[in-house]
Amino acid sequence: MESLAWIAWAVEFLVRTSFYCRTFGKFVRNSCCGIASGTSCLLLIPAIFVSAELTSLLIEPIDWIFSQLFSFFYFLTSILPAEGLIRVSIGNLVVLLLTALGLLLLLVPVQKKIKTLSLPLLLTMFLPVSERTLPGEFTLTIFDVGQGLAVLTETQNQTLLYDTGAGLDAQNNVANSSIIPFLRKRNIRSLSALVISHGDNDHSGGAAAVLKEVQVRKIFISGSVEIESAIAELCEEKVKWEWDGVKFQFLNQSGSFDYRNSNNGSCVLKVSGVGGSVLLPGDIEAEAEYDLSAHYKELLASTVLIAPHHGSKTSSSYAFIKRVLPEQVVYSAAYKSQFGHPAVEIQEKYLSYKAVGYSTAELGMISFEFRQDNTASGVSSFRRQHPRYWRHQAFP
Numbered sequence: 012m013e014s015l016a017w018i019a020w021a022v023e024f025l026v027r028t029s030f031y032c033r034t035f036g037k038f039v040r041n042s043c044c045g046i047a048s049g050t051s052c053l054l055l056i057p058a059i060f061v062s063a064e065l066t067s068l069l070i071e072p073i074d075w076i077f078s079q080l081f082s083f084f085y086f087l088t089s090i091l092p093a094e095g096l097i098r099v100s101i102g103n104l105v106v107l108l109l110t111a112l113g114l115l116l117l118l119v120p121v122q123k124k125i126k127t128l129s130l131p132l133l134l135t136m137f138l139p140v141s142e143r144t145l146p147g148e149f150t151l152t153i154f155d156v157g158q159g160l161a162v163l164t165e166t167q168n169q170t171l172l173y174d175t176g177a178g179l180d181a182q183n184n185v186a187n188s189s190i191i192p193f194l195r196k197r198n199i200r201s202l203s204a205l206v207i208s209h210g211d212n213d214h215s216g217g218a219a220a221v222l223k224e225v226q227v228r229k230i231f232i233s234g235s236v237e238i239e240s241a242i243a244e245l246c247e248e249k250v251k252w253e254w255d256g257v258k259f260q261f262l263n264q265s266g267s268f269d270y271r272n273s274n275n276g277s278c279v280l281k282v283s284g285v286g287g288s289v290l291l292p293g294d295i296e297a298e299a300e301y302d303l304s305a306h307y308k309e310l311l312a313s314t315v316l317i318a319p320h321h322g323s324k325t326s327s328s329y330a331f332i333k334r335v336l337p338e339q340v341v342y343s344a345a346y347k348s349q350f351g352h353p354a355v356e357i358q359e360k361y362l363s364y365k366a367v368g369y370s371t372a373e374l375g376m377i378s379f380e381f382r383q384d385n386t387a388s389g390v391s392s393f394r395r396q397h398p399r400y401w402r403h404q405a406f407p
C-alpha cells in the first residue's frame with residue numbers, strides 16, 4: 012500500500028510540475044532567462060509542496076500584503092459615505108445588460124475599434140439612479156425593533172423618525188443594530204424631525220443613540236418624555252406642517268384624559284400624501300381612542316395604520332377602527348412577545364374590517380411606498396427580500 016501511495020505522489024508531482032512549467036514557460040519562452048526560469052520552476056514549485064518552511068516563507072508575505080490591504084479598506088469604509096462616492100445604477104436591468112455587453116466586448120477577441128465601444132457601455136452604470144421620490148410621495152419604513160416601535164417617513168427632501176425602539180443607554184440599544192445602520196445605508200446624516208411618542212423605554216430608549224449619530228432639526232415629544240433639548244416641543248393638536256407636498260398633523264386631543272398617563276398621552280401623527288396616508292398612534296389605549304374618534308371623526312381615516320400599543324388587547328377599539336378604516340395594519344411586535352402582542356382577537360378584529368395585517372415579528376422591517384398611483388403600493392418585507400436559509404420554510 013505504501014508503494015502505491017508513493018506512485019500516486021510521483022504521478023501527481025509529475026503532472027503538477029509539467030502543468031506549472033508549461034504555463035510559466037509560455038511567458039518566458041522567448042526570453043534569455045527562459046532556461047533559468049524553467050529550471051527554477053522545475054525545482055521551486057515541487058519544493059513548495061514538500062517543504063512547509065518554504066511554503067510559509069512565501070505565504071507569510073502574501074498574508075501580510077492582504078492584511079495591509081484589508082486595513083486600508085476598513086479605513087476607507089470608515090471615512091467614506093456608506094453608499095460610496097458614486098451610486099452605481101446596476102440594479103436597473105437595461106443598465107445591467109449594457110454593462111454586461113461592455114464587459115463582453117472588453118474580454119472577447121474583436122477589432123480594437125469595436126473594443127473601444129466597451130467604454131461608453133461600461134460608463135452607463137454610473138448614470139444617475141432614477142428612484143427619486145416625487146412631490147407628494149413618501150416612503151414609510153417600520154423597523155424591526157422587537158418589543159417597541161420605530162418608524163421612518165421619507166418625503167422627497169425630508170425625513171421624520173417616529174420613535175426609536177428600546178435601549179439602556181447610547182451604546183446598548185436596538186437603534187444601534189436596526190435604525191442607525193439603515194440611516195447610514197441611505198446616507199441620511201440628519202433628520203428633519205424626531206418624534207418621541209411617549210416616555211416608555213420601548214419607544215424612547217434609542218433616542219440618545221439616534222441623537223448621537225445624526226443631526227436632528229426638530230424634536231416633538233409628549234408630556235411623559237424627559238429630554239434635555241432646546242429644540243424639543245410638545246406634539247400638540249395645532250401642530251401641523253407640509254414637506255414636499257406631504258402633510259403632517261398631530262391629532263392629540265388634550266383635556267378629556269390624563270396626559271400624564273404615558274400610553275394615552277402618545278403623540279398621534281397623521282401623514283398624508285398623494286398615494287395614501289398613515290396614522291401613527293403610539294401606544295394609545297381604548298380611552299384615548301374613544302376621545303380621538305369622537306373629536307376627529309373622518310380625519311382619522313388612513314390607508315395604513317400602525318396598530319396602537321403593538322396590537323394589545325387594551326387598544327384597537329371598534330370605535331377607533333371604524334373611524335380609521337385602514338386597508339393595511341402593521342403590528343410592531345417582538346417574536347413570541349411576552350405580552351402576547353399582537354393579540355389574536357385584535358388581528359381578527361382588523362380582518363373583519365378587511366384590513367390586511369403585517370407583523371414585524373414575522374416579516375422583519377416593513378416598507379410602504381406611497382406613490383402617485385393613489386395606492387399604498389409596493390409593500391415590502393426585509394426578511395422576505397433577504398431570507399436566511401434557515402427561514403426558507405417560513406414563507407411558502
Ligand SMILES: [Zn+2]
Binds near residue numbers: 159160211214320
Ligand atoms: Zn410600546
